[in-house]
Amino acid sequence: MNAPHPTAQLRQQLYRDMDPHNLTPLWEVLHALVPPQPRTPCVPAFWKYDDVRPFLMRAGEAITAEEAVRRVLILENPALRGQSAVTQSLYAGLQLILPGEVAPSHRHTQSALRFIVEGSGAYTAVDGERTTMHPGDFIITPSWTWHDHGHEAQGPVVWLDGLDIPMIRFFDAGFAQNDASKSQKVTRGEGTSFARYGHNMAPVTSDAPYGKTSPIFSYPYARSREALEQLERNTPIDAWDGVKLRYVNPLTGGWTMPTIGTFLQKLPAGFDGKGWRQTDGAVYSVVEGEGEVVITSGETETRHAFGPRDHFVVPSWHTARLSSSKGCVLFSFSDRPVHQALGIHNEERLS
Structure with a gap:
């Protein structure tokens, strides 16, 4: 057996000597730190609502909304178990509230979305206004509302909860505060915010x-779906997305939240879409209808037939x-606003 090359011995001794000083060589990890293309640890995942719902109902028997503060079953990416994350930057969960319950008032740094999956008549109150x-x-x-x-x-x-919890955790910027009362005082009539900003006026x-x-x-x-239907009737259908719109901030025309982008799309009957990939990982909630998603990475392919209230995640790239x-009809959310703000967003539409 040949003796180790002197240079290799020098390197290993260097590593041992500098390790106590919290130093490590870049050249040993450079290719992993700066890969030739995005390499997420996340994997595609699918949650069939008929399988998840019984656990939600059992949670309703096991703990009250007030005890839990938020009675939620987290949708954890199978490759990120224990991290309360659906992608490396986003959190997703399904929250249940039962008649007569209140999920108590609090506020936090994290931005949150709610997309209603099942049932009607519950409410959310934000800074004195209910919807x-x-x-x-x-x-x-x-x-912080x-x-x-x-x-x-x-x-x-x-409803589906979507938050930027992992992103805020990465920046070590999270704060939270509980309110003095369970329910905040209503100070504005329902629909006030929409009347002020929702009719192309301010x-x-x-x-x-x-x-x-x-x-x-x-x-x-109802308003969002009407827009999709009209576009389906009167405009060309996109070969990758069908008819897809993003929700907007009416004051700026930009994203509704600084860290999370939200979308609604309609796939017409007979739609057979082309493949695409993007750097922002996305979470999907099936609103109505049925379809199929095929997700590939290298030689690995996953295929899921979906129906109403099912959920799935498409990881980065x-x-x-x-x-x-x-x-x-599909609702989705991703961290695209952050990608675009940082100038790192990339997307490929494959033919």
Whole structure:
């Protein structure tokens, strides 16, 4: 056996000697730190609602909304178990509230979205204004705003929670505060925010009440779906996305939240989409209809047939392709606003 090359011995001795000084050689890890293309540890994942719902209902029997503060089952990426993350930057979970319950008021640095999956009649209150929940509605609780949830109607209500928890954790910038009372005092009539900002108009002396977040905190599904239907009838269908729109901040025309981008799209009947990949990992919630998603990375392919209320995640730089024989509507969210703000967003549409 040949003796180790003197240079190799010198290197190993160098590593041993400098290790106690918290030094490590870049050249040993450079290719991992700066890879030739994005290399996420996340994997595609799929949650069938019919499988998840029984656990939500059992959670409703096991703990109250007040005890839990937020009764949520976290959608954890299988490759990130224990990290409360669906991608490396985003959190997702399904929250349940039952008639007569209140999820107590608090506020936190993290921005949050609620996308209503099942049931009607519950409400979210944000800084003194309530909005009633209906399936398909997209609701925002902006960073550092007081918010609580309640249910004064019938039947369980379930919604998808999307937050930037892992991102805020990365920056070590998270704060939270509990309110003195369970429910905040209502100071504005329901729909006030939408009346001020939701009709292509704004108060003459207005400022931005929620900073960089949209002043509209409730986007009703009926209005959004109507827009998709009209575009489907009157405009060309995109070969990758079908008909896809992003929710916007009416004051700026930009994203509704500084860290999370939200989208709604309709795949027409017979849609067989082309593949695409992007650096922002995305979480999908099926609003209505059925279809299939095929996700590939290298030689690995995953394929899921989806239906109403199912959820799935497409990780960064994984090729995805959507199809639907009868048509469907999909809500999704990602961290694209941060990618674009930093100038690092990349997307490829494959032919």
